[in-house]
Amino acid sequence: MSQATDSACEPEVAIRVEDLRKTYNLYRRPVDLLLEKLLPGGRQRHDCVEALRGVSFEVARGECLGIIGPNGGGKSTLLRILSGIQQPTSGRVEVRGAMSALLALGSGFVPDMSGRENAALYGSLRGIASADSDRYVALVEDFAELEEFFDRPVRIYSSGMFMRLAFACAVELIPDIVIIDEALSVGDAYFQHKCVSRLQDLRRNRRTILLVSHDPNLIKSMCNRAMLLYAGQRLEYGDPGAVIDDYHRIRFEQDRRAVAGRRELRRAVTTNATEATGDSPAAPGLAERRPLAAPCTAEALGPELWARRHAFNAAVANNKRYGTREGEIIDIRLRDHDNVPSNSVVYGREVTVVVTTYYANPITAPILGFMLRDHRGYDVIGVNTHTCGAELPCPGAGAVVDVAFRLTLRLRPGSYSLAPGLSYSLNDLDYMDWINQALTFEVVAADAFPVYGVTYFDTEVTFARLR
């Protein structure tokens, strides 16, 4: 909202945020607010909650910035400040261009009015001039594809229909900057694709997009940059793949802390129960076995495995890895169709992924798998021993096990990465060890066989002449 600086010096910046801070005053009881304001020189009667603690970033025109982070990380506050709803406690916000914020789709809709009337009302709320209103409503009608329901009251819409109308209303405004908060997770698959392709259109037309989502793949595929907001701070900023790996690591650590907290609680409860009844304590459950394991030692592995583990650990950056390490991935290798270790495989040939694992303690039915991702970080193939129907034998303490996955990679030539994971169970985030980008490899084209899509499936073609 600067006027003078708009022109020559940095025409490319659409959003600039500098050292943004927001503190909420929380009053336990409503009367505290009154007492604090009315009693002169009274004590402070509120708790301060820092939603944003000095966030800075810049978004250039035409960029798509994905914002990801756990709940309570400050995403919503940031968006509300950017769209001018709330005032920051301190810091600077500069937004250049008309902005449309979709903080909650369907805001302002009146249930008793028809879709058409609501579209017109939404347009006028968003400052569409009366003269353009009919054209706008026609565009919305076209995009939403609600057919005869467009003229029925919104009250009788299904939630999917409601979302269609809301999204259509929002994207047909064609603003310079679009802010979207968790909007794409609704609607049927057909409509989701339509929304994503509309956002890609907007990007091609050099519109700036801010996308808040919990869907890592959406952010990887839509955004050219991502930001991880955690506890009101910008933890990570840059390439979406790397930022999302960090997001997963943080989710894992949060989960582990939560489990540890529950374990403490349960211990307290069981102790009391035991004292009361004299029974033996309950057997250790799922939540009981999450302490970080002691690191494995050279003696436990032997010199050759120890050297391999050392080289592997040096190769994978520490921040892309998380887990309790009760079981550990000490190496991963790719072998080509001739069973030769290689980082380059030919399209359509069989390859073997060998994961070497070490177990500090005996683990019942561990699950090993990996995620194969393309260069944008998009999850292409995910397999594990459980989905393949192979139950890993229960390894004893100090066991080292090689697990080999043999599969045929019909993937578009390009660069791919493998993220192996060793898990206690099929539960999300229940990892002993998870390593992002543990191995990067190339798929090269087979002679004269073009792959038009992401992958290819053997296809049989038949003809039937009708006339």
Next chain:
Amino acid sequence: MKQLAQTIFHHRRVLLDLAIVDIRRRYLSSVLGLGWAFLRPLATFALYAVVFGAILRMKVPSDVYGSDSYGLFLIVALVPWFAIFEFIARGSAVLFEQRDLVMRMAFPAEALPIPYLLAALFNHAIWIGLLLLFLRFSGMGWSAALIWAPVLVLLLAAMGLGILWFLAGVNVFLRDLGHFAEIGLNFAFFATPIVYSLTSVPPAWRFLLMLNPFYYPIEAYRSVFLAQCSPPIHVLVGFSVVSLLFLFAGFRAFTALKPQIPDYL
């Protein structure tokens, strides 16, 4: 103040739309529709007319207003009262009902009382139309004094906007205000000479009633519509001062609270 006028002018179309939506929303889905806007106040009117007119036989000072019909005496005062009632009863809900517009659409909160004002004025306009019909059919007729009517409506609107701003803003921080307003309305109804006239109060107590800000609109409406003469100068001045004071105080309170409103809404 200038900025506010610009905001309101910029959003004039949507504010009008919101007023229409508000009117429609209240009546659209019921069978009687707009009829409900009048059935409820009419029922109130009928109740009071029977209780105070027919049973308690309140006297109407015909020497003051030139008519001894209790029904007319009552309805002329109830018309502005219904408007005041609506301002106070709905004021504290303005920002909560329109929370989405403030919190999700970044709509300027200070403009949101406008649709409520317009909706109330819409009802008020229909009441004035009905009142003019009553006057004609009761044999009172219309006189030149009725040209004061637009002035009264304007002053009432200023008062209403002030009330709406004040209640809408303060209620975000002090949510008890809605309950206070409800009780206050009950007291105010009887503390204002609506079902009785000022002259029926002992002279020593009249100054108390004249401290009541709502005395002035009621008295002004009675002079113009019932006595059909220009309002007495003290009533006109009192009405203007009270209305502008309400408007200014409401605006000041709202602007002072505005930056904090989204944090607490």
